[in-house]
Amino acid sequence: MKLIVEKESLLKVLSKVQGIADRKSSMAILSTILFKVLDSGIEISATDLELGFKSYVEAEVETPGALAVPARKFYEIVKDFPQERLILEEEGHYLNITSPGDDDVFFRLACLPAEDFPALPVTEEAGLIEIAGDLLAEMITKTIFCVATEETRFILSGIYMEQPEGEDVLRLVATDGHRLAMIDRQIENISSLNLNPGIIVPKKAAQEIKKLAQDIPILQFGLKDNHLIIAAPNMVLTARLIDGQYPDYRAVIPDVQENPVILPRQKLLEALKRTSIISAERYRPVAFHLNPGYLTLVAQHPDLGEAREKIPINYEGEEVALNFNAKYLIDALEAMNSEEVEFYLKDEDTPCIIKGPEDFGFLCLVMPMSSV
Structure with a gap:
């Protein structure tokens, strides 16, 4: 593969995958991003087997191809690269990084075979609704601090999302057994998602969704095959949901609403x-x-x-x-x-x-x- 890409547009996507590519995994392939060069641009994917992210960057493509590129090192190289346009060229299991008309700076980065990279969940034909990014970010901010951090309380290690019966609202709830946070917001077409009973979104997934939501005015939000899907132009994030039944949080909310x-x-x-x-x-x-x-x-x-x-x-x-x-x-x-x-x-x-x-x-x- 060989292509020329703008540093700024590439860096925007690479910054978004840093929290997903798993640098601590015993599987080296999970610390990489799949760099798939198509006819007119690059499809960039990352996963830790629970979270998946895919985005697209336009580029001047000379030769298509694919490599699994170390996520962190590639990001650091691109971030500090002195030129605004980069030439990326595959040479065996290496990615050569230079710039047009200037070979003073040269990197050769060892990569892994693209075919070793795990397949991401299929998101086509998923039913999606629109949700404002700042609204979703606010809802996560106001609940995520109550998510349990103890590994023994696995069912509480995520944010519970549901549509309360008879209400056109999205409700987020989090608790660690000592405290609880809950927020309701009206969302158009929420009933089409069938969020009753609700779903449990892992904390790491919620954190990554919040990062995306803070930068994107309108997101698409939906479910498919035990995955939450968050989509925006040229990108999609998938999160495997936590299996299990969330505790009856309503039972612990006291009926004390006087004399605050x-x-x-x-x-x-x-x-x-x-x-x-x-x-x-x-x-x-x-x-x-x-x-x-x-x-x-x-x-x-x-x-x-x-x-x-x-x-x-x-x-x-x-x-x-x-x-x-x-x-x-x-x-x-x-x-x-x-x-x-x-x-x-x-x-x-x-x-x-x-x-x-x-x-x-x-x-x-x-x-x-x-x-x-």
């Missing part, structure tokens, strides 16, 4: 970050002491000392003292946009509900800790 504590989000966020410096590293416990007119945050550690901070608030209720993992509250507040947030508190056996008027359709639950 109204708190300034940014002040609370900054105070939590400061006070949690003095706390146990693993659980980061911070005590919430609610009094009429103010909230006091207290963190204590037998070896480090104590931190205490007061925040003026509009609250005229009874005194309440609860303990929380500060990280859980920080994660929720950082994902929100509201200037003021609503905390619905009851006791240490009932999850705290966090909402905000500018975070439409979103809620987060955080379970209090039994003791500091």
